[in-house]
Amino acid sequence: MITTDPIGEWTWEITPEGRSVEPSRAIQIAAAIWNVLAGVGIAAPVAEVSVTVRSMGDMRDIRFEATGIPLEEDPLAPHTALARAASHTDALQGDFVVAVRMRCPGVWSVPGTRHRAEQLFTIQADVWKRSLVAVTLETYSDVWLTMDTRGREQIATYDENAPRLALALKEISELFGCAPTPGDENRYATPTETGFEDLRIEGPAYVDAWGTFEVPARSRRLRSLLPPSEEEYPETTEHPVHYYTVRDQGQILGYVWAAQADNAAGFEPRTAAGKRAFEAGRAWLLRLREAHRLGLQAPDVLTWLAQQAAPHVIGHIAEDEPQACPNLDSLEDLSGRW
Incomplete structure (x- = not known):
């Protein structure tokens, strides 16, 4: 990780x-x-x-x-x-x-x-x-x-x-x-x-130190790049999620995701991509805020994102269809592993 x-x-x-x-x-x-x-x-x-x-x-x-x-x-x-x-x-x-x-x-x-x-x-x-x-x-x-x-x-x-x-x-x-x-x-x-x-x-000091400390630290760093807003989807979920991979110039920058059984959505920066992952995350979270203002529910967000022309957003959606993940923890693991 x-x-x-x-x-x-x-x-x-x-x-x-x-x-x-x-x-x-x-x-x-x-x-x-x-x-x-x-x-x-x-x-x-x-x-x-x-x-x-x-x-x-x-x-x-x-x-x-x-x-x-x-x-x-x-x-x-x-x-x-x-x-x-x-x-x-x-x-x-x-x-x-x-x-x-x-x-x-x-x-x-x-x-x-x-x-x-x-x-x-x-x-x-x-x-x-x-x-x-x-x-x-x-x-x-x-x-x-x-x-x-x-x-x-x-x-x-x-x-x-x-x-x-x-x-x-x-x-x-x-x-x-x-x-x-x-x-x-x-x-x-x-x-x-x-x-x-x-x-x-x-044995390690913590069973899952990365999940306990790194995931919240990444979220704080990403949120610090954004202005305050009430137009936010919840950023955690216990339900399965769908996601798109965000790429730029051949590099994976992260994953924009949405829950399928509640109203959570967010962006997981690929830590290995460095600061560009967080720059991309800022742009995609601003786009999610726009979707929230429009009243879109999380299960519909990815379809909406794929239909938008967004030249100012760092990176592009890499897949034709959203990918499935059994839970957010698995997607977080993917974003930190490689």
Whole structure:
């Protein structure tokens, strides 16, 4: 399953002895870690970088900020956007905190199939006062675990993916000359220096952590993109649902659904599609609000949606006929799995 909050994290702290650290070192380190992840086959192009420089005396004082910078093939070659950000950073005078955050798409395997998530990892590299470097790697997938975040054993998936994560952590540690500090145990798993503890030994903290925490978190994130309105269908149901797959440029962004025995309807973003899934969800929920204003009952909504020309809606309906799902939980599972 893919999550919007990290499943685990690892931190390295480096204090270079006897020399000052150039602020742009944070950018170089983030790019080097991406190269490690790509080298073991779990990061994929194109990563997206943000760089922020704040004054040590007042963290609200932002001296430089750049977002959405693509990690190009030779990211620090002259005239690239990231090279320009590095030059701006190094030109500043004074005591600063340089923060570099990189959103990394990545790939994982289940037996016989490879899948992609638009945020499989994030890399955070900070330089404090030219004297301390702190690096954190976060992951947003449970394929490194012996049990997924819904409590299901997945040994074949673990065997295909966990060794590559362990190798990446080893190579990053060799790069810095120190072992990582694993993050604390969380609702999903317990990180270790080489990956995660085996959930089969003591069992997961929650039988269905993904359903308990991730589904509500996704809903809150999606709803935060919408203006307040009373024109809403209920977003939960215990009854079977029908749905359409929403695609754009060959990518599944999510599923617009409607219950068949009550008046619930909604959109399940495909978490692996990243922020575009939530942008699409916003557009389709606005369309559902329009249907609600027109007085349409949920069982009729999908037919109405399929008949609408909606050039402003992100994505298009992929099927000629609605698909059936035994319950909303199964559709939520589908939206988070791949």
